[in-house]
Amino acid sequence: MPETIEDVTYRHQDWYAEELVDRHFVRCEFFHVDLTEAVSQGAVFTECVFGNVAFNASRHIDSAFTRCVFKRCNLFEAEFTGCKLVGSSFDQCDLRPLRIDGGDWSFVAMPGADLRGVRVTDARMREVNLTGADLTGATVTGVDLSGAQLHAAKLVRADLRGSDLTALDPTAVERAGAIVDAEQAIVLAQALGFEIR
Known part of the structure; x- marks a missing residue:
C-alpha cells in the first residue's frame, strides 16, 4: 500500500x-x-x-x-x-505545449486557458469547462466532450476528429478551418437546425 x-x-x-x-x-x-x-x-x-x-x-x-x-x-x-x-x-x-493521452479529465475547469497547439487524444473530458479557451491549432481527437462548456472557445484550425461534439454550438465558437469527420459534420449540421436526408 x-x-x-x-x-x-x-x-x-x-x-x-x-x-x-x-x-x-x-x-x-x-x-x-x-x-x-x-x-x-x-x-x-x-x-x-x-x-x-x-x-x-x-x-x-x-x-x-x-x-x-x-x-x-x-x-x-x-x-x-x-x-x-x-x-x-x-x-x-x-499550459503549452501540453500533451494528454487517455485518462479522465471530466469536470475540469480551464476557462480562458491558452491551449494553442496542445495535444489531447482519447481522453474523457465530460462537462469540462473550456469557456473562452483558445484551442487554435490544437489536436483534440477521440475525446469525449459530452456536456462540455465551449462557449466563446477558439477552435480555429483545431483537429476535432472522432471527438463527441454534441455539446458544441457551432455559432458560439470561432471555428474557421477546424477539422471534423463526416459523422461530426452531421451532428453539427443538426445543431444548426439542418435536417439530414
Whole structure:
C-alpha cells in the first residue's frame, strides 16, 4: 500500500527529476516547488493545491490529481498519460505545449486557458469547462466532450476528429478551418437546425 501523506505544506522545494511512485498526498499544498522533469507513476493527489509549481517537461503515468487546484503553474511540455484529473481547476497556468493521452479529465475547469497547439487524444473530458479557451491549432481527437462548456472557445484550425461534439454550438465558437469527420459534420449540421436526408 502506498504511504499516505496528509495536510502537509511544501514550500520552495527542489524536486527536480524526482520519481513519485505510488505515493498518496491528501489535502497537501505545494508552493514554488520545482517538479521539472519529475515523473509520477501511480501517484495520487487528492484535494491538493499547487501554486507557482514548475511541472516543465514532467511525465505523469496512471496518476490521479482529483479535485486539485493549479494556480499560476507552468506545465510547459508536461505529459499526462492515462491520468485522472476529475474536478480539478487550472487558473492562470502556462499550459503549452501540453500533451494528454487517455485518462479522465471530466469536470475540469480551464476557462480562458491558452491551449494553442496542445495535444489531447482519447481522453474523457465530460462537462469540462473550456469557456473562452483558445484551442487554435490544437489536436483534440477521440475525446469525449459530452456536456462540455465551449462557449466563446477558439477552435480555429483545431483537429476535432472522432471527438463527441454534441455539446458544441457551432455559432458560439470561432471555428474557421477546424477539422471534423463526416459523422461530426452531421451532428453539427443538426445543431444548426439542418435536417439530414
